[in-house]
Amino acid sequence: xxxxxPIEQRFSPFEFYSSMRKDNxxxxxxxxxxxxxxxxxxxxxxxxxxxxxxxKFGPLDLPLGTPVEYEEIFTVQVL
Numbered sequence: 001x002x003x004x005x006p007i008e009q010r011f012s013p014f015e016f017y018s019s020m021r022k023d024n025x026x027x028x029x030x031x032x033x034x035x036x037x038x039x040x041x042x043x044x045x046x047x048x049x050x051x052x053x054x055x056k057f058g059p060l061d062l063p064l065g066t067p068v069e070y071e072e073i074f075t076v077q078v079l
Contacts (some may be wrong), residue, residue, distance in 0.1 A: 003029040005035030 001024065005016035020027070020038040027036045037043050046053040 001027050001029060003027060003032070003034060003038075 003020075005013035009016050020036065025037070026042060028034075029036060034065060037046060037073045
């Protein structure tokens with residue numbers, strides 16, 4: 001699903017965002033591999049919990065509280 005307004009609505013995207021808030025408040029854009037979040041309360045929750053909602057995690061940046069048995073899942077071996 002497209003998470004950006006169509007080109008003809010870029011200068012006045014209000015209808016697009018209103019529709020998204022009502023019908024698809026949180027949606028994943030497969031093509032661009034990005035999430036679209038359209039409701040203020042959802043955005044606020046996400047911004048207040050970076051340990052749960054972050055794309056930063058990698059081999060050295062495991063989420064806080066990650067059980068030791070899961071570290072292997074998050075770790076990438078460098079050859």
